[in-house]
Amino acid sequence: MSGPRYERTRRQDQHLIGFECQACGWVSFPEEKRTCKRCGDAPAEMTEVQLQERGEIQTFVVQQYLPDDIETPQPVAIVDLPQAGEGEPARAYGLLTETDLEEIDVGTEVVARFRELFSDGERPINSFKFSVPREEKA
């Protein structure tokens, strides 16, 4: 498993696994919180839940001024990813890739894509970004 030393064993970097607070139902992704961000339960009892790969943009911002090595404009979105089963969606933060600005709005369906997030030296670190579904480009 590739990844930076400090979080190489985090399964949720490569799998759409969320953590559901058993006190209030709030779902954390990708972090597994020790204190529930919504109800404050501590130490929170978090249960792993499987997330779907398709979700909906809740809001987004477009970054225009970034270091030279990053292509701009770079949209960043808050995406609600439903659970595979019952329960609340996870609210995920992620970069958008392969997506033009005119293709996105609040409510746009996006799909989680396994992509190179950054590199640790020469080593690629892969995790999730979001994009509009590929078939919509046809």
Add this chain to the structure above:
Amino acid sequence: MVVIDGHGGYVPLYRVDRSEVAAQHGGRGRGESAVPARDENHVTMACEAADNALARSGVEGGNLGAVVTASVSDPFAEHGIAAHVAARLGATGGVRTTDLRGSRCAATDALATAQEFVAANDAPVLVVGVDVLPADPESDEVAEAGAGAGAVVLRPEADSPAAEFAGVGQETTGFVEHHRRHGEAGETGDAKFESRHGVGEAAPAATERALDGATPAKAVAAAPSDRLAGAALGGVDVEQVSTRDRVGDAGAAAAVLDLAHLLETTEAGETALVVAYGAGGAGAVALETAEGVGTADAKSVATYLDASEETTYAKHLEYREPVEYEGVKTP
């Protein structure tokens, strides 16, 4: 019996029109070549193809017995692809992972290795071919440098497989004309000499062993050039299925990507042939297609070919460079 139960491909979104490359560089200018996005690499592309193949099979990633990858362009000497694909799919623990490389025959070697593993262990195996060929502006091959991935799931049996293995052939000659160092463009030699002593000696022998008298209706071929791919099928009267005009040179991955495309577009009950010619010889696999062919349950190669965006020659070169900084500061 070993069957293919699940097939899928992946082609990056971006394409460079080869005529744009020819306008700046000279050389051939027909067709287009796939350009990986800056945040794509061998592992991410392999996972996309694997996801499609697994979606069409009845196999969960965690139930795979082995993951075998084939690539002639893995940039790492030590890092690998197969174990990372396996981990992403949840295939960890007692799972065999194998990275095959060094020749385009890696594709047929991967299929043969997987077939033997399935037969010996009665467990499903994922085969993935993935390549991103380097684009060197000093090379005549710059316009054709492509990228893509293909995947198939092999099982001992399935309710509705896409194909059944009918034969595997190999011809090791040790002959090498086209060769390439890591990250550099390939070097080709005398085309006539290679046609006669390279592909001309290796491919027919491997094909004959795989077919064992059968007559194929369709075939795919991976080779260092379009001409050599055609020559690899030279002795067989067969319809060639190829994405090369839309994808470019996809290395060893071309054999598996084109096989996925073939299985998506062919009819059941046909003999299909996979040939890979490269450094050291040739490999061939004969298949009998079955009712599981088609495009159900996953994105098709045709969808990837149609859903594309044109990019520039500059991006064609730039996007193949390693990402040094992408959103988060590196330690």
